[in-house]
Amino acid sequence: MTTKLDIAPDNDNQLVLARxxxxxxxQVYRGWTDPVLMKKWFAPRPWTTPKVVTDVRPGGSTLVVMADENGTEYPNPGQYLEVVPNKKLVFTDAYTGDWQASEKPFMTVTLTFEDIGGKTRYIARCQHWNAEDKAAHVQMGFHEGWGMVTEQLEAVLKAH
Structure with missing residues (x-):
């Protein structure tokens, strides 16, 4: 089971999950970049992730489609801004690939991965465009949902 860490946000519009x-x-980096693995853990259960397409490079696009219990799909297009293998991933929904602006940017995510004796210190920083977007993400269950999928990620990695 993942271990929680208490990491403060860098500013008022940021949410942080650290484990x-x-x-x-x-393995953790691969879990975030391999579409086959991402399908197995990305959405908080009972939701699923029926489709994941990644082009993991700065400027590359990403598409993660989550589906609720009724099969209603929620596509999440985005673009990678920074990729440092096994260290850092930065992606945003401000662009949907090929530097095409999205209609409603919501957040930019910075993931960092640090080796600590064969385990990974994992920090996810979600930077929102404004206080309303941050509040909406809290209302959606950011801490519970991101915590759940991090545990799902760990379980998938143990099985592979």
């Missing part, structure tokens, strides 16, 4: 994941950095 120690019982898996090596390379």
């Amino acid at each position: 120690i994941i019982d898996a090596p950095v390379e």
